[in-house]
Amino acid sequence: MALRQLMLSKKIEQRKAALAELLEQENGLNTRSAELEAAIDEAKDDEEIAAVEEAVSKLDADKTELAEKKGTLEGEIAALEGELEQLNSAAPSNQSRSTKNHDNEREANAMNRLQVRELLKSGEYYKRSEVTEFYEQFKNLRSVAGGELTIPEIVVNRIMDIMGDFTTLYPLVDKIQVKGTTRILVDSDTTAATWIEQSGAIPQGDVGTITNVDFDGFKVGKVTFVDNYLLQDSIINLDAYVTKKIARAIAKALDKAIVSGTGAANKQPAGVVPAIPAGNQVNIEADADLLKNLVKQIGLIDTGEDSVGEIVAVMKRQTYYNRLVEYSIQVDSNGNVVGKLPNLKNPDLLGLRVVFNNNLPADQVLFGDFQQYTLVERESITIDSSTHVKFSEDQTAFRGKGRFDGKPVKPAAFALVTITPEV
Known part of the structure; x- marks a missing residue:
């Protein structure tokens, strides 16, 4: 790795460490907030109320300062990671074109939802090649008979990120991303660790505490209609419309499944x-x-x-x-x-x-x-189209499809x- 890339990696590491410290400070501020709430209830005279009021003002100021520092760090991290990515992609290589494409895809898959959020703020999201290429293919999808388009990971992360605007339980559950049918070994032993001699053998948990939890990949989908004129509009408008439609539909389906899903018998996650x-x-x-x-x-x-x-x-x-x-x-x-x-x-x-x-x-x-x-998210969301259903209304039907499964591992x-x- 070139010196410039090493330097950028070091800066990213330092800023992420500083961000982790700020998150710890944020937890401390939340604790102070809870303590002040109790103090407000207990204040009996003007002097005590004034003291609590002063503490509240100090807390608000500390929260504002912390939020500014977090925003600055997150912006710097996103900028540094973007610069590092550009250097990596521009680095000379003897790889074949197919290998380079594979590496680009792997880099896109590694982009997390926080990074996508920062790219949206700066406007860089709409300039990325995988985003522009996807929406160009999306616009032409209606002319491809039986065509199905895999949504790139960066757009999937945008969809999954804004799902929180339409769901309340999805942010709370444990989420994993996997391929195919998955068997997860869950150790249900919750006994304490055992004190032993320095050379002694550490005992294992009770026999039978390992539980096999099988996860499948049930399909969830939503058909949405797009006016054909919107397909000719800017990528920004199209992205906002399509991602929100898909996110809202999947979010509502997942929330319902987490609460009351009936499981594999009805091809859906098992509810709580x-x-x-x-x-x-x-x-x-x-x-x-x-x-x-x-x-x-x-x-x-x-x-x-x-x-x-x-x-x-x-x-x-x-x-x-x-x-x-x-x-x-x-x-x-x-x-x-x-x-x-x-x-x-x-x-x-x-x-x-x-x-x-x-x-x-x-x-x-x-x-x-x-x-x-545990909610299992399959690695890809696909989309296909039909021009037949609302042909007379000059609309194209697009169907977004994802695969999920989930179940309570500890009822x-x-x-x-x-x-x-x-x-």
Whole structure:
């Protein structure tokens, strides 16, 4: 590797290390924010309120400064990686054309979603050869009988990145990218490590803790119609329209599958709710003890026998407003608010993050550590077309297709609570 490339690699490494430190600082700021929230509730006189107010102002300033530093570092990393990529692609080589094409494809596949986001900000995304070539082929696809086009990885990453705008559960689950049918060995042994002598043998977990979890690749697709005039428009407009259409359709399908998918029998991922053990499914009454009885069910997951990740409460928006939002509002005898107001932008349940998902029925709350749900993403998304369905309306039908599978690898990491009318 040339000296310039080595220098760029070193700079990228240093900036990524600095970015990791900023992320640690961000975690500290989040902790301070939670502590200040508690301090606000506990403040009793003007002096205490003034002290908390000063701390809040300092926290806001620190958050702003941190956000600016993060933005600067992320921009520098994207720029350096872009420069390094250009140097690598321009480097002389004795490789054949087919080998070079393979290397270019591998570099594109290595581009993560954060990099794609930075390329979009700078406008470089629309100048990349794989993007321009894809949309040129996309425009001509309707003239190819039976043609099917594989979406390049950089566009796939853009689709998967903006899926978060249309889904609530996809960002929470554990995601892996694989090829073909996959068998994953999951060690379900959660016992503690064993202290032994220096020369002793480390004992293995209980026999039978290895579980085979098979994943297939079920197809999910969406047909969308594009006015033919848009096909002649700029690549920017076409990309925005097509990627959002595909992302929205796949996101909604995945969210529903994660909650209630019926599995291989119906050629779809297995959902969380059908897999929850009977002992983790509870009914409680909507009486004066609703909140207390509801949060007690978290103990079904967090038993103290094993460390768990973040537990979130998933529910229909209607359930939160009808049943739980009132517990965040405290008023005195005159109706004046004296307690914490609900944060409707970032709702919580006694500090536990609430995630809205309308695939759950009303009056059901799903508690869970969603890192215990594994979603398998196939490596490619394809698209094909038809000009016949809406020929008279001068529209072309495009069908985006992806392959996914998923299932809860630890069903006991979830609990379903159904709120029933008070008797």
